[in-house]
Amino acid sequence: MQENILNAFAEQAKTMYAPMAKFNSLFVDNMEKMTEFQLNAIKSYADLGLEQMKKAAEVKDAESMRSFTANQAETASALNKKVMEDAKAFSDMAMEFKTQIESIMEEARSTAAATTTTKPAAKPKSAA
Numbered sequence: 763m764q765e766n767i768l769n770a771f772a773e774q775a776k777t778m779y780a781p782m783a784k785f786n787s788l789f790v791d792n793m794e795k796m797t798e799f800q801l802n803a804i805k806s807y808a809d810l811g812l813e814q815m816k817k818a819a820e821v822k823d824a825e826s827m828r829s830f831t832a833n834q835a836e837t838a839s840a841l842n843k844k845v846m847e848d849a850k851a852f853s854d855m856a857m858e859f860k861t862q863i864e865s866i867m868e869e870a871r872s873t874a875a876a877t878t879t880t881k882p883a884a885k886p887k888s889a890a
Contacts (some may be wrong), residue, residue: 781870788866792859799855803848810841 814837821827 769775772876777873781866781873783868784839785863788859792855792862796855797854799848799852806844807841812845 798829814834817833821830
């Protein structure tokens with residue numbers, strides 16, 4: 763009898779904590795992806811900035827200054843495009859995470875609903 767109670771408790775605990783375990787795993791995976799994405803983005807922005815500083819250091823005369831300033835518009839346009847692409851990619855990752863969380867929550871709700879509907883009915887006490 764006691765073993766049955768312990769087994770039932772263990773099963774109930776698995777059912778109750780399974781969505782939380784899935785959420786934790788998903789959260790860690792998502793944080794890893796987003797951190798890697800942000801680190802790569804920061805590196806590319808830093809590389810672009812350093813490249814521009816090197817080009818500025820190469821300015822020696824009026825002609826090289828004209829060439830440098832003309833190149834700045836192209837660089838600004840490329841930077842703007844990259845920022846927009848990165849923002850969209852980051853937003854897409856966030857939406858994917860939200861969708862996965864909603865899926866886990868729906869699964870947890872349906873599991874909880876199934877668990878509550880399958881509980882055995884209490885035995886009526888007979889009046890003797």
